[in-house]
Amino acid sequence: MVTTRTELGAFLRARRAELTPGMLGLPDDGTPRRVPGLRRDEVARLATMSVDYYTRIEQGRLPASVTVLESLARALRLDEGQRSYLYELAGKPPPPRRQQAQERVRPPVRRLLDQLGHCPALVLGRHNDILAWNAAAAALYLDFAELPPQERNYIRLVFHSPAMRDLHVDWEEAARVGAATLRMATAGDPDDPRLRELVDELSASSPEFRRWWSGRIVSTASHGTKRYRHPVVGPLTLDCDTWTSPDDPDQRLVVLTAEPGSPSDEALRILTSWTAGTPSEVTR
Incomplete structure (x- = not known):
């Protein structure tokens, strides 16, 4: 039994x-x-x-x-x-909900963002908040530093920012994946008030979000190809890869790269050369 x-x-x-x-x-002594x-x-x-x-x-x-x-x-x-x-x-009463700690990006991760050079990179937190970014990401997307911290949420920006909508060649696909990612986050923590607030806001403001949300689509994709049309350097085809932080599973590093020597690679280099010296930011 x-x-x-x-x-x-x-x-x-x-x-x-x-x-x-x-x-x-913990130290690993190498013993099998x-x-x-x-x-x-x-x-x-x-x-x-x-x-x-x-x-x-x-x-x-x-x-x-x-x-x-x-x-x-x-x-x-x-x-x-x-x-x-x-x-x-264990047959014990449900534990009280723990207060979520303020999200911090470790200094080595910030250095990594800056050292990625012309490759756009972001650190996303537990709610898909944009916690940190490098100059290349600001040049590709928008200057996140100009936004209030509470508005620096990647999925929110995909649905609400006209600049983000215009940037994506296939905005519907990007937004659908955003809704699916948010669905996965709420499945893991259905009582999170910040997630509920974000879902309610997007449901009220976007008919597309309501449709995809009701369809209960989910996504755990960690890589793919993104196509953009940048207002300055034109079309970009970039590979997007996502890594989960080994010491904080709520944080993910997102990096966009182009095939070396390709038109997209050259366009990224031109784009970031105009914003050289802009440091990465940490918001939370």
Whole structure:
């Protein structure tokens, strides 16, 4: 018979299998691992408990208190949904919703943005807010620094900014993907008030958004091709790649590149040469 303690142990094993020492700042001694992910002793160290105590919880031989559950949730980097599920398996009342920390972009990431040169790059946060960008991104899209921080949201701009609409050769496709991305974000955190506010705003202002939202389309695309018509340098065909931050899964680095020597590559170089020296910005 499968018990909730057994399920709790299976959930903890599955979650630690998804993590690596490097993701959590732990040293890796290079010893081959029999199974992927973190070892029990590494989880115990992160959760500040003995290996034996953690092992008994994972094996279903010991109940976990609220304090222990919270330590495990922090150690295993559980999101709100995973944290609630952990409490449910342990037979505890749902935990209070944690206040979301202010989003910060680490200095090395800011340096990376600037060192990408003529390649436009953005850092997007948990709500698709534009947290940081380089001069090439400002030259391609628009000067985000001129916008109030609360309006620096990529999906909001795709639907509301005339400049962004005109920039995209296939605006409907870009906006549809934006709606699908937002649908994925709300699925992961349906109670997030900022996400609900953004969905309500776009639903009220855009019939296209309402149509795509009601269709329940979703997207997890991490790469693709973007076509733009820039008012200064003309048509651009760029490859778009997205990477999730290893130490903050809510942050994504988006980089646009062109085939070396192509007309689009040359156009990007011309475009960014006019804005050389403009530093990347961090907004939150």
